[in-house]
Amino acid sequence: IQLETDLRHAIENGDLELHYQPIIDLENGNSIAFEALTRWHHPIHGPVSPARFIPMAEESGLILPLGRWAMMEACQQLAAWQKSIKNTQNIYVNVNMSAVQLLEDDISRTVAHCLAQSGIEGRNLRLEITESALVANPEFTARCLHEIKELGPTLALDDFGTGYSSLNYLNSFPIDCIKIDQSFVGQVDRDEQSSKIIRIITMLADTLRMSVVAEGIETSEQHVMMRSLGCRYGQGYLFSRPLPKDDATAHLRKQF
Ligand code: G
Ligand code: G
Ligand code: MN
Ligand code: NA
Numbered sequence: 147i148q149l150e151t152d153l154r155h156a157i158e159n160g161d162l163e164l165h166y167q168p169i170i171d172l173e174n175g176n177s178i179a180f181e182a183l184t185r186w187h188h189p190i191h192g193p194v195s196p197a198r199f200i201p202m203a204e205e206s207g208l209i210l211p212l213g214r215w216a217m218m219e220a221c222q223q224l225a226a227w228q229k230s231i232k233n234t235q236n237i238y239v240n241v242n243m244s245a246v247q248l249l250e251d252d253i254s255r256t257v258a259h260c261l262a263q264s265g266i267e268g269r270n271l272r273l274e275i276t277e278s279a280l281v282a283n284p285e286f287t288a289r290c291l292h293e294i295k296e297l298g299p300t301l302a303l304d305d306f307g308t309g310y311s312s313l314n315y316l317n318s319f320p321i322d323c324i325k326i327d328q329s330f331v332g333q334v335d336r337d338e339q340s341s342k343i344i345r346i347i348t349m350l351a352d353t354l355r356m357s358v359v360a361e362g363i364e365t366s367e368q369h370v371m372m373r374s375l376g377c378r379y380g381q382g383y384l385f386s387r388p389l390p391k392d393d394a395t396a397h398l399r400k401q402f
Contacts, residue, residue, distance in 0.1 A: 150206050152188060153199055157211050162186050164219050165388035168397060169240065169359060169381045172373045177401055179272065181240040181381065182220040183388045184212065204246045213247045214256050221264035221271060223391060228266065231395075231402050238270040240302060245279035249286070254293035261297060268298015272323070275301065277309025280319055288319055295320045302359070307343065316354060324351050326377065328362025334375070335367040341375060348376035 156162055166180035186194045203209040224239045247253055261268055273294065280287055280303075291301060302323035303316075307330055326347055333340035344360075351358045360372040363382030372380055389397060 149188075149194070149199070150202055150208070153186070153203060153206075153208055153212075156186055156188075157208060157215060161189075162212070162215065163390070164216060164223065165390055166223075166239075166394035167381055167388040168386045168394075169379055170385045172360075172369060172378060172380050175385075177237070177397065178379065179238045179240055180224075180394060181242075181274070181388070182216060182223075183242070184216050185388075200244070204244055207246075207250075209244050209246050210251050213244060213251065214260075217241050217243075217256060217260045217271075218263065221260045221266050224270060225264040225266050227395065227398055228270075231398055233402050234398060236270075237398070238272055238300075240272045240274050242304065243273045243275050243279075245276070245282055248275065248279055248290050249283060253290055254297065257294050257297055257299060261299075269300065271299040272302055273299055274304040274325065276304050277306065277315070280315055281310055284315070284318065291320055305361075306347065313350070316350070321354075321356055323357045323359060325359045325361050328382070331360045331362045331368055331372065331380075331382070332364070334371045335365065341371065344372070344375045344377065352376070 163185045164182045165185050166182055168177040169179040169181060170176065171178050184196055186199055188194050203212050220239045220241050227237065228234050295301065300322040301320060302325050303321050304325050305327045306324045308327045324347060326344060330340045330344055334344060348358050357379060358377045360377045360380040361382065363369050363372060363380045363384045365384060369380065369384060386397065
């Protein structure tokens, strides 16, 4: 409860920070996007893991102000990069969006506000949702997602393969990209079952005209395997950890 109060203050005082993990085109090694990940450095306890404070924020409702802050911050950072670094107009930023935000925030209004304030184009924002977010209230969620898409952003299904959604669901939502969960990627060079599942996911994505991102690539063996299984994009410690914004800026400048 104290931690919850502290998180509320951190949001109000601007004590949260975003780190940015590059998403790589596995064919040429170029960064095509950054996933924004919220970081909290507690004044007493030091860094608190999002695996701890995100669920707490979801239960307490703090995810609404936290989520609005993260989306605005990510959009403004992208706007700053596009202004200061040439030829970055196609770089986009991924922001994680919790089911609670979909159900309880006026999410398309939040998205429209972030785009208007930052000046970035809708197509340069990608929102990541999990399968479980689709299951809670499918009709309402589908409507929200279509409203968001009308503003220009694209949608990625995060942690794919770990949730409960049926394949049937994939087609009922306007999803542009599937992110294969790192639990499959971590096994791909050791376990034939994982590589078969990954192959099926990439074929499915091709059929549905979605792109595929492999999460959690840590070794060059995994990189090679994911490419050969039909996965075009990836992220993971092999390429880069999530970077503080100045390091992400330096990373971009090296490429452009
Ligand atoms: O960055 P890290 O792997 O520690 O993140 C752990 C979890 O927290 C991941 O599932 C990630 O999606 C989630 N997460 C990190 N930042 C945010 C955020 O800003 N909003 C939401 N909803 N989830 C986040
Ligand atoms: O659930 P989501 O995919 O949003 O979570 C992303 C999380 O995965 C972040 O916390 C990020 O720090 C973590 N992550 C990113 N790359 C790697 C990796 O190569 N290995 C591991 N173990 N975690 C990673
Ligand atoms: Mn994610
Ligand atoms: Na994920």
